[in-house]
Structures are given as structure tokens and as C-alpha cells.
Amino acid sequence: MAGAGIHPFHQQWPPAAAAPPPPGAPASAVIPPPPPVPGAPGTAAADEVRTIFITGLPVDVKERELHNLLRWLPGFEASQINFKGDQPMGFALFATAHQAVAAKAALQVRDRFSPWRDLVFDAETKSALHTEMAKKNLFVKRGVGTDANAVDQSKRLRTGGDYTHSPYAPPPFHPPPPAVSMWGTAGYITAPPPYNPYAYPVPPVAMTSPSPVPGPTAYAPVQNTKDNPPCNTLFIGNLGETVVEEELRSLFSVQPGFKQMKVLRQDRNTVCFIEFEDVNAATAVHRTLQGAVIPSSGRGGMRIQYPLPFHF
DNA sequence: AGCACA
Numbered sequence A: 001m002a003g004a005g006i007h008p009f010h011q012q013w014p015p016a017a018a019a020p021p022p023p024g025a026p027a028s029a030v031i032p033p034p035p036p037v038p039g040a041p042g043t044a045a046a047d048e049v050r051t052i053f054i055t056g057l058p059v060d061v062k063e064r065e066l067h068n069l070l071r072w073l074p075g076f077e078a079s080q081i082n083f084k085g086d087q088p089m090g091f092a093l094f095a096t097a098h099q100a101v102a103a104k105a106a107l108q109v110r111d112r113f114s115p116w117r118d119l120v121f122d123a124e125t126k127s128a129l130h131t132e133m134a135k136k137n138l139f140v141k142r143g144v145g146t147d148a149n150a151v152d153q154s155k156r157l158r159t160g161g162d163y164t165h166s167p168y169a170p171p172p173f174h175p176p177p178p179a180v181s182m183w184g185t186a187g188y189i190t191a192p193p194p195y196n197p198y199a200y201p202v203p204p205v206a207m208t209s210p211s212p213v214p215g216p217t218a219y220a221p222v223q224n225t226k227d228n229p230p231c232n233t234l235f236i237g238n239l240g241e242t243v244v245e246e247e248l249r250s251l252f253s254v255q256p257g258f259k260q261m262k263v264l265r266q267d268r269n270t271v272c273f274i275e276f277e278d279v280n281a282a283t284a285v286h287r288t289l290q291g292a293v294i295p296s297s298g299r300g301g302m303r304i305q306y307p308l309p310f311h312f
Numbered sequence B: 001a002g003c004a005c006a
Helices: A063-070 A097-106 A245-252 A279-288
Strands: A051-055 A076-084 A087-094 A120-122 A130-133 A233-237 A258-266 A269-276 A303-305
Touching (some): A051 A097, A063 A076, A097 A130, A233 A279, A245 A269, A269 A279, A279 A303
Antiparallel strands (some): A051 A087, A051 A130, A076 A087, A258 A269
16 A cells, blocks of 8 residues: 555544634635645645545446445545446545545445445445555546536546535535445344433343343453443454354344344454344343353453444 | 556
8 A cells, every 4th residue: 555654544534624714704814725636746646546446346336326435435536437347346536545545444344233244335236345545546537626427428427526626525424424225234224212322321230131041151240331322233342262153142142133143353352243133122132141251251251332333 | 356547
């Protein structure tokens, strides 16, 4: 990767938007230093690659679909699809290399309703996106800020960003992109709980009626009392090094409302995500199995949390 | 793994 020193997750998301100048203010006093005009001579690293290369798109993907996926990302300028045989190759240009890196990271995001899945572009074909930095920048006729849809009616339709004329304008990331619904099947999108999620208290360790079958051998106090907004998926942490999927499955699959689970191993650390039918089912298990000690447990029992809104 | 448009 070219952007040495740029950490992909260093991005602010949503990015800190430069405050728009107050209506009556003298422009020169409030306008920040001009943004790097992409590709302009004299601009830092005009040759820097700020294009990402996207594979894993379904063969029948439309330019508009890709555009609608990407248009929310900070700095998005243009995208296009070229076919190598019948393999679609997506390219997307961003205002800066940093934003391209951030977009790459954003496209690797797993959402909290299906954290075990790669970002799936098309649920039908289960095509999982793969994104890398491109080798060369996307060529955009007439630079940025042009209405690409109007100027380019050629067979090679290029889809430009909606706010490229104002690189500092924040993308409409609040509320989150509706594209989320593309990332999972409809069943993952559950209505938000009606109460203030951050006011939700993590219940104390419960000693009562845990799971039916191979229940935990004991309960241990759980350290981390902070939690994320409730949803129908649980995150299980503080698992022992020797834990295996079957052990977890035997415990969780018998819990009411269980739908599916995914065990992720990262080095010594094993974590698990469990999806339930609804928030209530997840909440019940959150309560009853919090701190549960199972045979493989190491130090303390399992820590049950709701997943982060975005789990990388 | 596969990187094109001009």
C-alpha cells in the first residue's frame, strides 16, 4: 500500500465535518485552507493512488448499484465497472488517498446484525466484496465536480459523486446508509429497541435457571460493565484458549430463539457471535449466561456483550 | 487472483 503511516482505522467516521461558514461571515476569514484539488499540479502526491479496486461483484451488477453503495463514503468522487470477460471489476475514485484507504476499510466492515459475514453485495449470489487499493487511478474526464452523468453518455458510463463540488461536505452518514439493507438478509434488520439503548443496565450475574443442556459449571463475576446497544446478536468474549466451536454450540444452540453462531479465532483469542430471533431472546441469554464458566474457560467466565455497532 | 477507462 502506498499510504505509509496511514492507519486504515484512523478515519473519523463520520468524518469531522468542517463547520460551514456562518451566513454573514467574511468568507476569507472562515474558509479553511483549500482542500487538495485532486490531480491538480503542485498538490501533494498528485500521482498518489486514491482509487480502490473492487471484486466480488455479481456478474449482473449495475453501475448504479455500485454507485449507490459507494456514494456515502467520505470523499467519493466516481466509480465505474469494467468487465474482464464476465468478471466485473469495480473502481472507485476518492478525493484523497486517505479517503480511499478509509473506504477500503469501510467496505470491509461487518455490521452488528451479521458480524460474521463479509460485506455481501448481493444476498442472492452471496457475493462477498473484496477491496484493495487500485494500481492506478480511475481516469475521470474533466476532473471532479462535473456532472458525470450529463457529460458522459458514452458506453463507458461513469458515475460521479453527488457532492464532489464540495469536498468538505459531509456525506449523509446520519442516518446510516440505507445500503445496510443490502448487506444482510432482511431478517437481520430488526427494529431498534424503543428505549434508550445506552441507558440499558448490564444486569448483575444471574445464578438462576441458565441453559437446559450442558450448562455452565459455574458463574464468575464479569469485569466489563460497559455495553453497547441491545440487538439480536451477542458477542461472547473472554473465552478460554482451548475452546472449540462445538462446546459453544452445545451451550447456545439450545437457547430459545437461537438462530446461528460464528466462532472467530484471532491468534490466541477466540470470540463468538450469536444471532437470535429477536432482541428479547438475545437479552435473555445475555442475562442468564453472563459470566458462565464452561470447561474450557480460562480466567473467569465468558463475557457477554452486544456487539459494537460496527465490528471490524 | 483477477487492475481498465483515457
